[in-house]
Amino acid sequence: MSRCHGRSTGPRPLSGQVAVVTGGSSGLGRATAIALAVAGARVAVLGRSHADLQVTLNQISDIVESVGPVALAVPVDLADADALTQAVHTARKQLGPIDILVNAAGTDVPGSIEELDAAGWDRVLNVNLRAVFLLSKEVFPDMRARGGGTIINVGSVAGRRGWANASAYCASKFALTGLTQATAAEGRPHRIRACLLYPGAMDTSWGAWSPEDRDSASGDVATAESMPPDHVAQLITWIAQSPPDMVLNEVTVTPLFESGWP
Numbered sequence: 001m002s003r004c005h006g007r008s009t010g011p012r013p014l015s016g017q018v019a020v021v022t023g024g025s026s027g028l029g030r031a032t033a034i035a036l037a038v039a040g041a042r043v044a045v046l047g048r049s050h051a052d053l054q055v056t057l058n059q060i061s062d063i064v065e066s067v068g069p070v071a072l073a074v075p076v077d078l079a080d081a082d083a084l085t086q087a088v089h090t091a092r093k094q095l096g097p098i099d100i101l102v103n104a105a106g107t108d109v110p111g112s113i114e115e116l117d118a119a120g121w122d123r124v125l126n127v128n129l130r131a132v133f134l135l136s137k138e139v140f141p142d143m144r145a146r147g148g149g150t151i152i153n154v155g156s157v158a159g160r161r162g163w164a165n166a167s168a169y170c171a172s173k174f175a176l177t178g179l180t181q182a183t184a185a186e187g188r189p190h191r192i193r194a195c196l197l198y199p200g201a202m203d204t205s206w207g208a209w210s211p212e213d214r215d216s217a218s219g220d221v222a223t224a225e226s227m228p229p230d231h232v233a234q235l236i237t238w239i240a241q242s243p244p245d246m247v248l249n250e251v252t253v254t255p256l257f258e259s260g261w262p
Helices: 027-038 050-063 081-095 118-145 167-190 229-240
Strands: 018-021 042-047 071-075 100-103 149-154 192-199 250-253
Touching (some): 042 081, 050 071, 118 149, 167 192
16 A cells, blocks of 8 residues: 555646556555556556455545546456457546556466476466556557657566566566567657566565455565565666656665575
């Protein structure tokens, strides 16, 4: 949950911009949706649970005072390609062309290479990698037409160093590096920025490598060393509102006393 309290006041640096945030049902996705809305963006919040998305919207409305639409809940399964296309169309129709995309959702199916089956592998790669590609593909025309935009992909330190019983998760996060770099290369002539975050442990609802799908980013084990997700959300928001002629290509962010990195 965001640590912002009370109604937002002061300058709204993202006023007039529209953001799409995945994983908005909880964790980092929820914290990011709230932070972007506080900064003035209209936010389409994507996630699997309509009830949890509504909690996110309620928290935004408790903080942000506005006479117009500020946030939109779009329930969607990120593994469903057709549903992703429709989700972006819904966001565009109700909020306007997309300026910011934050791919904050993630999932894991833990297990050894011998134990993990093809269905589990496909689920992780579809949510963590294919969905990022499909959503980027959908928002590119909006950003190109508007003269720029920002895509922020949430990876993991598991995308910089692999470990046991996480082959699908690590593979998806390593591959996300290449996808983000290619996105940046294609977007640069159109002033579309692409940034990749490598977060360390975050205090999210995942727990210790839960096999259940979660709509929050980073599969890292939640420990006493974990970062509150709203801290990382503030970084994401800063990147989104940073000077348009500057891009943070890759950022590694961990708790001060992170034991899993480096």
